[in-house]
Amino acid sequence: MKPMKVLLSSLAFMILFVAGCKPSGSERTASQPAASSKExxxxxxxxxxxxxxxxGVDGSSQDVGPITMKVDENNRVSGNASVNRxxxxxxxxxxxxxxxxxxxISTKMMGLxxxxxxxxxxxxxLRLIRSAGLENGRFVLTGDGSLRLEFAPEKTDAP
Incomplete structure (x- = not known):
């Protein structure tokens, strides 16, 4: 009976390991090529x-604060970086x-x-970002280490 427990424990571990390696639903498959960062x-x-x-690059969760980003047709980005534009x-x-x-460039106001x-x-x-993509309607920037910035569409009051 003891070898059966060892076998079942090993099997359970292997299943968990393989499940952990499976791509998440937001990743693309070979039939759905990812758009380039430029696209x-x-x-x-x-x-x-x-x-x-x-x-963060070190894998720690960061307080997002009021950080925003907007992109124009010339690849210029602008927004609020928490205190400054x-x-x-x-x-x-x-x-x-x-x-x-x-x-x-940024403004030079002081804040808390x-x-x-x-x-x-x-x-x-932001200087460590290496790629951009869209995942489930979200604008995602990734970079060195564990760096991942996820942006949701900003809600507007305009009709």
Whole structure:
């Protein structure tokens, strides 16, 4: 009877391991090719997005605060970084990676220490973004380490 328990325990572990390796529903399959980062930016142009989930490069969950992003037809992005407004141009490398590493400006207002720390981290991690995609109607930026910024469409009062 003891070998049967060991076998069942091993089988249960293998099932859990394989289930953990299975792609989640938001991932694309071979029959549904993912849009490139550049194509994604075309798709999100003209819409306002509000950050509502942020996993830092170190894997820790971050307070999203009032961070927003809007993209225009020239790949210029702008928004609220927590305290200050920002703008800049996203570029794309030859390999197709998203590049937020240069050319960004922001206003220079002071805010509460926690809001200023959030904003400083947002700008630092935005520079580490490498790809963009749309997942279930959400604008998702991913980068180095565990970095993942998920934006939901911003609700507007306009009809």
């Amino acid at each position: 994604t930016f075309v798709q999100v142009t003209g819409k306002s997005w509000k950050l509502d989930r942020w996993v 920002y703008s800049g141009t996203v570029k794309f490398t030859e390999a197709g990676a998203t590049d937020f590493s240069s050319g960004f 220490p926690e809001a200023m720390a959030r904003e400083t981290r947002f700008f630092a991690e």
